[in-house]
Amino acid sequence: MRGYKAFDNKQELARFAAKMWLDRLALTDPNRPFTVALSGGRIPKLFYQEVTELAHPSVFKNVHFFWSDERLVPPTDDESNFKLADERLLSPLGIATDQIHRVLTEYDESKAIQVVTDDLMRFTKTNENGQPVIDLVFLGMGEDAHVASLFPGDTEAVVSKDVYRVVTGPKPPSRRVTLGYSALIAAREVWVLASGQGKAEALRSSIAVSSITPLARVLQGREKTEILTDFTL
Numbered sequence: 413m414r415g416y417k418a419f420d421n422k423q424e425l426a427r428f429a430a431k432m433w434l435d436r437l438a439l440t441d442p443n444r445p446f447t448v449a450l451s452g453g454r455i456p457k458l459f460y461q462e463v464t465e466l467a468h469p470s471v472f473k474n475v476h477f478f479w480s481d482e483r484l485v486p487p488t489d490d491e492s493n494f495k496l497a498d499e500r501l502l503s504p505l506g507i508a509t510d511q512i513h514r515v516l517t518e519y520d521e522s523k524a525i526q527v528v529t530d531d532l533m534r535f536t537k538t539n540e541n542g543q544p545v546i547d548l549v550f551l552g553m554g555e556d557a558h559v560a561s562l563f564p565g566d567t568e569a570v571v572s573k574d575v576y577r578v579v580t581g582p583k584p585p586s587r588r589v590t591l592g593y594s595a596l597i598a599a600r601e602v603w604v605l606a607s608g609q610g611k612a613e614a615l616r617s618s619i620a621v622s623s624i625t626p627l628a629r630v631l632q633g634r635e636k637t638e639i640l641t642d643f644t645l
């Protein structure tokens with residue numbers, strides 16, 4: 413099942429998503445950690461801006477920030493998804509460092525994955541498949557219907573049960589860490605912010621029955637996923 417909402421432009425998409433998130437946080441138990449996983453790309457810049465404009469920092473006091481995927485670059489690199497969030501969301505909101513669980517890309521890949529997976533498991537319940545139940549995962553979608561850093565043709569990813577895995581993808585920077593399909597399927601909520609006129613076909617193909625795009629695999633594995641777009645199907 414999908415919730416689908418199309419907006420006239422990316423600004424309206426970003427603002428709605430920000431309001432939706434703040435409304436969700438208002439309903440949660442402030443004494444229980446709320447885990448969120450952030451993606452990279454262009455739409456998060458607008459989304460973060462809207463969140464910081466709308467939100468009182470106190471609503472995030474028990475939110476723990478993870479990433480749906482991260483490029484294997486230093487945290488100071490302009491290509492870092494952590495840096496994007498830190499500059500436009502985490503620092504402006506004054507999020508405490510112990511709530512921020514970035515992928516430690518300065519470590520070797522296997523250690524970076526181990527540390528962030530252990531962290532994630534500490535803050536989430538585990539489902540029957542041993543996967544963390546992340547409260548809310550934000551995904552973008554590429555023109556090839558990739559989500560996080562799960563790309564078409566990555567057959568290993570399809571069968572992997574790893575919570576996080578290292579991939580070499582076609583989108584530069586190519587070496588990345590990404591949540592696996594099982595973790596995306598296990599999440600309590602997944603919201604896809606698909607922005608860009610050239611993506612309508614990728615989304616159409618992903619909602620088709622028996623599609624095998626990365627987004628399709630997530631949609632087919634889950635009961636419900638929200639899809640917000642700035643284009644019409």
Ligand code: 6PG
Binds near residue numbers: 553
């Ligand atoms: C990344 C992202 C990636 C992104 C999509 C959409 O780190 O590159 O997580 O999955 O969300 O490629 O990016 P745009 O919003 O820029 O189209």
